[in-house]
Amino acid sequence: MIEAQLHVKRADFTLNVHLQLAGHGITALFGPSGCGKTTCLRAIAGLERAQGRVMVNGQIWQDDATQQWLPTHQRALGYVFQEASLFPHLGTRANLEYGLKRTPVARRKVALEQAVELLGLSHLMDRSVQTLSGGERQRVAIARALATSPQLLLMDEPLSALDAARKAEVLPYLERLQRSLEIPVLYVSHSQDEVARLAHHVVLLQAGSVVTQGSTASTMAQRDHPMGPAADAASLVQGHITAYDAQDHLSTVTFEGGELFISGASQRTTGEPVRLRVLARDVSVALQSPTCSSILNRLSARITALREDSPGHAMLTLQAGNTTLLARVSARSVRELNLHEGLSVVAQIKSVALLD
Template sequence: MSMLDLSIRQRLGAFTLDVSFAADGAGVTALFGRSGSGKTSIINAIAGLTRPDGGHIRVGGTTFFDSARRIDVAVEKRRIGYVFQDSRLFPHMTVRGNLEFGLRRVPAADRRIAFGPVVDLLGLGHLLDRRPRGLSGGEKQRVAFGRAILAQPRLLLMDEPMASLDAARKAEILPYIERLRDEMNIPIVMVSHALDEVVRLANTLVLIADGRVAASGSVGAVMGRLDLQAVTGTHDAGAVLDLTVERHVDEDGLTVLAFDGGRLTVPRVARAPGATVRLHIHSRDVVLALRQPAGVSLRNALAAKVVEVAESGPTAADVRLAVGGAFLIARVTRAAVRELGLEPGLPVVALVKGIAFEPTSGATARDRVVDV
């Protein structure tokens, strides 16, 4: 059974929203797309803040909306937490008061999430007696997360929760969202137009363009498609790989990561052997060769096979590569396509010269792009 099963149609002035998708299990489902594509309208319909013209919305087997069956559950009965771009805390209440407001909305018998663990999870203990005006932007958002979670939601909605934060505050709050994802077992639907957030946090990616679903699936599967760059952005084109920490090379400050397509060496990762990590490898950081090179500084060479070649501009082309059961994308010149004879089925060597490292959890550093 899907965690979220949604198919809705809604006319919003001159804009028409017509979307259908399903997301399974817990974790984060990211709705990604440009501003004005309809992402916030979708989660407002899930929350019950707006009523679609037709379709259905089901969460965990419970029907919230079904136009054919004339079901439209009231907002307060849906038990959905909502975190907005701005924290929307009650200014006259302390942090404790804001958190307890969420808890008081639920009968004691239905409270499976307790106050203390949420305070500890979000690092709010030293803030409980302060009022919102004395908090930083990141601290306010952490309180907003806590208030939403203590309302014991079936589902947590986040509408660009980091959009109003500067880079430092964003780096501060990302690990807390990872902890919510990994430790609270509450499904999350997050709206974002920042691809770095999606790559780092999401399990499922739903691309929204002009009120329609352009694609949905695992982050790796969707990011590995060449036909979606108009939505994901050509600058950010690249593949997402989930790998396992195999070993650390302490004398060189490096870590070896393994997946079914081979091994990649990256700057040391603060994770134990056996832990999983995620890499976003940009297409501009992959070089192709027809054979294993010798006498070069590049450390990462993967046996690959060309799957697809597509133009990506007046002088460039993107090449989709199968590497084991995963995919990479390389951006090369159209001249290189011609001179190397790049076509589907051709075996090549993918040389990964730069990697943006994305930990799956517990990260405190910003994204890094390094040559290895």
């Protein structure tokens, strides 16, 4: 369990947050530029003096009430920045060993070999870090942070300096990391895609305050605090692969609320958990199940909320079992179909993205 009560006052910015995070999984700190994400991370790390209290797994890192303050080097944390800050004159191995040497033997939980294996670095161990690609350098930076066996891993937009191809290369390693290790991660990101793919929990910040926090699926589906522009609104469906049809190259994903068919998941095994992202603009609604439609994915759902989200458009919140979906439809459809809260509809989903 991680608890951080932080108060920072600057000339034109005030941070006032109370974060309570589970002691495992990835929590995303999400919000617009300047809302205080990096300030939170720096204050938790002790790189910046906030007023308040920071407790990590029962250990007090800061408590102003009792005048306790651990300097950064005594806090069991790993910090990964936007740009990998490696020692340029050292090779991969020496960079990793540097992290390990700083860690008292009694606190070592992650073996160097485990960090190397998790980040796929074994073939790069004898290379000078100056010869590594941006994605490889960032993987070394993450492994170096892990090698210190942190109680908490702080990651500040670790993929933002990478182009799309390098991002795609590093993301699977981050997913593996959270599946294999018990280390909680606080992950700053601007990208809804990254958050949907990686995070279990989301803390949404605005102008130095928490506006909402909760599971990724519930936070993404919140209509009062959208995570980005309405045109990009999306919801998250968490389910399991339950079948594969080799003839049509379609896998079935079963979740609380129904079944969806997806392509491009032929390598997945039955029973495997998956996350799907469904863009609100790809969901339409009908009053009855259409008999002549090319759209395979249809779910029975109920409208639980309806609001205008931009001139000519409305955002519907749909409930299919325990799963919440967003649907962006035209205001004219709302009128002509007499859509309203409580109405049962058939949601038609044009496209679904497989996230992990």
